[in-house]
Amino acid sequence: VASVVIGKWARKRQDLTGQIFPVFWTSVGLIIILPVIASLIMGGPFTISYPEFGRFSITGGWSLEPEFLALLLGLAIYTGAFIAEIVRSGINSVSHGQTEAAHSLGIRGSFTMRLVILPQALRVIVPPLTSQYLNLTKNSSLATAIGYADITAIFAGTSLNQTGQAIEVILITMLFYLSISLLISMFMNWYNKRIALVER
Structure with a gap:
């Protein structure tokens, strides 16, 4: 909450004075460093469980299922390639003259990308990005094919076998x-309207 408040205050301050406040590093401090310091002051109430050989199997620790890892890598690489191409094409759609104009005003490279290029590129990026997020949601149901128990496997597999109510179970799925x-479409449409250029 403090990070959001500071971000809004920094934008108003920049509009009034032109001075840029380091919102990113302040947010990192508030979200990550402050809880770590609080945890150390409170005596570190977290415990780490290490895997140990038990009588019949390994106990403790955290196990990473190979099916989940395969699903994660497959979806991340496949969807990431499409999203990277969408972002690249969106940035390339902004005229290079915008970058030159920002540099002629003395704006640094990182601020040029964040304050000049990306706000214009997002108008091109967001619509196809919405489609990719929807595809990612639907493609996650392919986890059943590699033996990972996701929502589809639980609803259309386990529940269907136990109840025998095929129409109801498939309808719930x-x-x-x-x-x-x-929900994804509503959020992305709201965000698309929020970043759209306002005609005067």
Whole structure:
């Protein structure tokens, strides 16, 4: 909450005075460093569980299932390639004259990208990005093919076998994916309207 408040205050301050406040590093301090310091002051109430050989198997620790790792890597690499191409094309759609104009005003490179290029590129990036997020949600159901128990496997597999109510179970599965897709679409449409240029 403090990071959001400081971000809004920094934007107003920049509009009034032109001075840039380091919002990113302040947010990192508030979100990461402050809780770590509080944890150390309180005596570190967290414990780490190490894996140990038990009588029949390994106990403790955290296990990473190979099916989950395969799903994570597959979806991340496949979807990441599409999203990277969308972002690249969006940035290339902004005229190079915008970068030259920013540099002629004395704006540094990192601020040029954040304050000049990206706000214009987002108008091109957001619509296809919405489609990729929806595809990612639907592609996650392919986890069943590699043996990972996701929502589809639980609903359309386990629940269907135990109840025998095929229509109801498949309807619940469809409603779940429909709800997630509608929420993503609503949020991305709201964000798209928020970043759209206002005609005067």
